[in-house]
Amino acid sequence: MRTIAEELKERGAVIYTTVGVSMEPLLHERETLVEIHKPDGALKKHDIALFMRSNGDLVLHRVRRVCGGYYLICGDNQTVSERVDAAQILGVVRRFFRNGKWTDVGNRRYLCYVHIWCALFPFRRYITAVLRRLKIMR
Amino acid sequence: MKLKDGIVCEKIGGEFVAVATGELSRSFHGLIRGNATMSYILSLLSNDMTEDELCAAMLEKYDISEDIARRDIRILTEKLSAAGLLE
Numbered sequence: 440m441r442t443i444a445e446e447l448k449e450r451g452a453v454i455y456t457t458v459g460v461s462m463e464p465l466l467h468e469r470e471t472l473v474e475i476h477k478p479d480g481a482l483k484k485h486d487i488a489l490f491m492r493s494n495g496d497l498v499l500h501r502v503r504r505v506c507g508g509y510y511l512i513c514g515d516n517q518t519v520s521e522r523v524d525a526a527q528i529l530g531v532v533r534r535f536f537r538n539g540k541w542t543d544v545g546n547r548r549y550l551c552y553v554h555i556w557c558a559l560f561p562f563r564r565y566i567t568a569v570l571r572r573l574k575i576m577r
Numbered sequence: 578m579k580l581k582d583g584i585v586c587e588k589i590g591g592e593f594v595a596v597a598t599g600e601l602s603r604s605f606h607g608l609i610r611g612n613a614t615m616s617y618i619l620s621l622l623s624n625d626m627t628e629d630e631l632c633a634a635m636l637e638k639y640d641i642s643e644d645i646a647r648r649d650i651r652i653l654t655e656k657l658s659a660a661g662l663l664e
Contacts, residue, residue, distance in 0.1 A: 454587060454594050456602040469602045472585055536585060536598075 443475075443489070443497060447530050452476045461514030462487070462499060464576040465535075465552065472536035473499065478528060481505065485553050487532035487544070488512060490523050499532070503557070515556060516576065518564050578654060579664045580622040588616070595619055597662070605660055611653070614639070618653050622663075628654070 446453040454474050457466045466473065475489050482488055486502045488510065503520050504511040510528075513520040534543045542549050559566060570576045583601035586593055593616040597605040609615070614635075621634055628650055635646040657663050 450590065452589050454585075454589055454596050454608060456596055456598055458602075469599055472587075472596060472598060474587075474589060536587070541587070 444529055447477050460577045461516050463516040465515050473532045474534045475530035476533050478531045482531055488528050489530040490527045491529060579625040581662055581664055586616050586619045614649055615653055
């Protein structure tokens with residue numbers, strides 16, 4: 440069986456079931472599919488990037504800041520960003536499948552979520568604690 | 578035969594890709610690539626159907642011989658069965 444990295448290299452795009460809770464409340468573990476494409480060029484702020492850590496782990500997190508030659512990236516359910524070199528980036532999410540329908544990353548409601556969620560980053564620790572208590576997110 | 582719950586088939590680029598979601602994604606980690614015919618057969622298999630019923634539906638939709646329809650159905654259902662995706 441080929442890896443996601445090989446699929447992306449050969450085909451240019453892949454669909455993948457998300458695993459983990461680091462992108463909650465947007466992407467739900469094993470319930471959300473993402474369509475990932477090989478990036479055309481540099482990523483933009485708020486893109487969801489697929490990258491490979493030095494230990495070989497594949498991670499799908501959001502770009503918080505674009506710097507020269509690297510990105511600061513953080514999951515929607517995380518409060519600490521990590522530095523990711525451009526060479527580690529394998530792909531970028533173009534759309535995702537949740538609750539029975541596909542949503543494009545250009546969708547207005549989605550962009551509204553992204554801007555509000557990212558603007559509230561300094562308070563994320565408290566917001567996620569409340570949402571978890573209300574069982575709205577994991 | 579019937580497809581287990583959790584299979585999503587979507588067009589990506591010029592081809593169709595079927596992947597598992599939910600509990601099924603714990604046992605099936607791969608993806609199945611195919612064409613529009615595969616997508617049609619998968620949509621039929623969301624209901625419990627026999628090979629004869631699938632074949633009749635294929636002959637109604639496509640201008641193909643019964644032999645080709647049965648061959649395509651068997652190739653796909655064997656693949657699905659081997660992957661544990663059929664009930």
